Amino acid sequence: MSGMFSPRTGWKAARKQIPGLVLADGEKSVKSYCGEFAFTSGGFASMKAWRFYAFGDMRLDEVPDPDVKPGWAVCKVRRVQPSITDVQRSLGIGTINSALLREMLEKHAPVQLLGHEMSAEVVEVGDGVEHLKPGDRVCTSGHVPCLACSFCREGREMYCVDKLHVGINTPGAFAEYISLPAHGLVRPPQTLDDSSIACLQPLSSTVAAMRDAKVQPGETVAITGQGVMGLYALQAARTCGAGAVYVSDVKDEALALSRKFGADEVIDARADDPVERVMGIMEGRGVDLVFECAGGNADQGLSGHTTLHQATRMVRIGGRVIQIAGLIGDVKFDPVFMRAQGVQWVFPEGHGADTVALGGKWVASGRIDVNSLITHEEHGIENLPRVMEITDKKAEYRATNPCQLVLA
Numbered sequence: 189m190s191g192m193f194s195p196r197t198g199w200k201a202a203r204k205q206i207p208g209l210v211l212a213d214g215e216k217s218v219k220s221y222c223g224e225f226a227f228t229s230g231g232f233a234s235m236k237a238w239r240f241y242a243f244g245d246m247r248l249d250e251v252p253d254p255d256v257k258p259g260w261a262v263c264k265v266r267r268v269q270p271s272i273t274d275v276q277r278s279l280g281i282g283t284i285n286s287a288l289l290r291e292m293l294e295k296h297a298p299v300q301l302l303g304h305e306m307s308a309e310v311v312e313v314g315d316g317v318e319h320l321k322p323g324d325r326v327c328t329s330g331h332v333p334c335l336a337c338s339f340c341r342e343g344r345e346m347y348c349v350d351k352l353h354v355g356i357n358t359p360g361a362f363a364e365y366i367s368l369p370a371h372g373l374v375r376p377p378q379t380l381d382d383s384s385i386a387c388l389q390p391l392s393s394t395v396a397a398m399r400d401a402k403v404q405p406g407e408t409v410a411i412t413g414q415g416v417m418g419l420y421a422l423q424a425a426r427t428c429g430a431g432a433v434y435v436s437d438v439k440d441e442a443l444a445l446s447r448k449f450g451a452d453e454v455i456d457a458r459a460d461d462p463v464e465r466v467m468g469i470m471e472g473r474g475v476d477l478v479f480e481c482a483g484g485n486a487d488q489g490l491s492g493h494t495t496l497h498q499a500t501r502m503v504r505i506g507g508r509v510i511q512i513a514g515l516i517g518d519v520k521f522d523p524v525f526m527r528a529q530g531v532q533w534v535f536p537e538g539h540g541a542d543t544v545a546l547g548g549k550w551v552a553s554g555r556i557d558v559n560s561l562i563t564h565e566e567h568g569i570e571n572l573p574r575v576m577e578i579t580d581k582k583a584e585y586r587a588t589n590p591c592q593l594v595l596a
């Protein structure tokens with residue numbers, strides 16, 4: 189319990205202590221931005237965690253173990269992978285939640301940041317936690333709704349105005365231990381291995397995209413881009429009953445995986461125009477749905493806005509273009525064309541514990557293979573910088589999935 193003077197028990201008993209950390213007379217705990225750390229009779233138990241001193245300046249420090257609070261659970265991190273967005277954020281490149289991250293750094297540096305794609309083992313649960321117990325392997329949806337704001341009370345937690353963002357305004361999994369509200373943790377089928385569990389958070393946004401796309405049995409689907417999101421979308425669309433799935437990419441490794449996962453047509457966009465090929469197959473009608481999974485920063489090898497424009501031209505009149513890739517910059521559309529075609533450009537509503545759990549079931553039942561995408565892993569928490577480097581330069585290292593860091 190936070191702030192209590194208590195003997196060291198359980199998993200903490202075996203933990204190291206921070207040497208030389210001295211408290212003022214009578215002080216029983218220290219406060220940090222992420223809560224209060226108890227001063228136990230043996231001193232502080234400590235763990236290794238990566239902390240940011242500035243963008244691009246990440247150091248492996250000894251910090252107090254996280255405390256267990258009512259409604260929260262402490263977990264031992266077993267495997268973690270940085271998302272591409274994490275790598276961009278670590279370098280200060282503007283992306284989603286950048287402003288919040290900058291504020292955390294300005295106010296609290298050195299501060300534990302990033303790391304939300306993990307497999308972890310519960311070691312202790314706080315009062316009132318019923319769905320988890322020590323030994324359970326878990327992951328997180330990446331953000332934890334407050335359950336109190338008007339959106340949360342309407343059951344639309346994805347719009348929560350007071351979320352905890354794991355690795356942004358609450359410490360993430362680039363550490364030996366992590367503490368999170370239990371309702372932000374998902375216990376997937378326990379038959380899954382750690383490498384798969386660490387992929388369930390990114391998979392969950394593809395699951396959410398399928399839900400918001402309202403894929404109907406037999407519908408024709410095109411997917412621009414066969415990176416991780418595109419390969420997940422291919423498998424998920426087939427799981428949801430798509431009648432045919434046509435995919436395009438510009439990398440040999442990606443196209444080989446598309447074939448492995450059963451794409452009905454694999455288009456090498458270096459050699460062929462995906463719009464012509466898809467319209468040819470569809471005899472000029474266009475597909476019902478396009479998942480746009482390739483757009484983004486052209487400087488990082490993504491397609492910019494090119495594949496979005498391809499998507500609007502290969503979708504049928506009144507069809508849906510689902511924007512999975514994270515676009516940047518101002519997009520130019522011809523509104524006359526868009527209206528005449530009745531193109532619906534849809535941004536998925538976002539994922540949560542429900543889509544993480546469903547993705548876990550799909551992986552456990554063999555409908556979706558996430559492990560075949562994992563090409564690189566490193567062992568030991570000290571090797572996070574190399575993991576970030578490989579993930580940042582995936583093309584150079586011929587990596588598909590982000591590199592995973594193995595801690596247990």
Ligand SMILES: [Zn+2]
Nearest residue numbers: 334337340348
């Ligand atoms: Zn809320």
Ligand SMILES: [Zn+2]
Nearest residue numbers: 271305389390
């Ligand atoms: Zn993620």
